[in-house]
Amino acid sequence: MKNKKVLVTGSCGFIFSNFMRKVMREQEQYQFVSIDRVLAPYNIYNIKANSDHPFYMGDIADEQFIENVFQIEKPDIIIHGAAESFVDDSIKSAGPFIHSNVVGTQVLVDAALRHNVNRFVYISTDEVYGQLQPGDPSWNENTPINPRNPYSASKASGELIVKAANQTHGLNYIITRCCNNYGPSQPYRNLVPKIIYSMKNNKPIPIHGSGKQFREWIFVEDHCSAIMKIVNENIVNETFNVGSGVEFTNLEMINHISLLLNQKPEIKFVKDRPGHDFRYSVDCRKLHQLGWSPSFSFEDGLKKCVDWYLENDFYWHQQIKSK
Secondary structure (H helix, E strand, O other), rough: OOOEEEEOOOOOHHHHHHHHHHHHHHOOOOOEEEEEEEHHHHHHHHHHHHHHEEEEEEOOOHHHHHHHHHHOOOEEEEEEEOOOOHHHHHHHHHHHHHHHHHHHHHHHHHHHHOOOOOOEEEEEEEHHHHOEOOOOOEOOOOOOOOOOHHHHHHHHHHHHHHHHHHHHHHEOOOOEEEEEEEOOOOOOOOOHHHHHHHHHHOOOEEEOOOOEEEEEEEEEEOOOOOOOOHHOOOOOOEEEEEEOOOOEHHHHHHHHHHHOOOOOOOEEOOOOOOOOOOEEEHHHHHHHHHOOOOOOHHHHHHHHHHHHHHHHHHHHHHHHHOO
């Protein structure tokens, strides 16, 4: 009996380039195929993560492209991680987020239904829940979603598309909602690499508002292992939060990184983002019941992350030059 074939979307992005590196080492029971647009120059680095399996360069919202891939590869499982994901960009222009995160998801769902895909795993975000205040209990999977910016609204829309396909056509799905990721090959625009870059180049670190917004942080490899744990359990039609239980303010994250770099940070407070969510925190007891827990402590994960950027500073320099 042949191994099941898994089609992964967004495999040149931050999370799913790390995912491909991990699963190609560890998940011999599957055949992997992947898709990415490779629009950003820095993503060329991540093509290496896709060099030892069939890789297709194209837009998930392109119906003919997706149909061609499905006809050739005949996947059993879809792990849909491709997305526009930077909140600031969604505030400036929501159109690309609707194109990729809503239209692209619908195109993939339609193809999955035509080709009788066994399971559709939709990678969402904890941002669909909205925001919490200090002292509020963490979100569980039954918490009503309440997106507050165009990015999170587009991801919530993708969730609804997937669930509607289940109710109307019987599509088997899984939805995951993960907290903030950090780790190797994350775009410079994100907080952790921006802190490292700024400090190593003696530049002020730009921080929105007061910097006292809380985020829950998980090392990217732990997010990847959680996804595969859920896939391997052969569960369908469920939603899972993915998190670490570790929360810090943006200012506290700066302090943690400055200790690793043994350097005093310079902070530049900038105008706050419109509708800036104050706090995110997810309850992961449902996922823990499957036997999953993070493998990396925050300290070990952050050190591994910082070391990677110090050893691979070409990655952010390439991004800065392309801006």
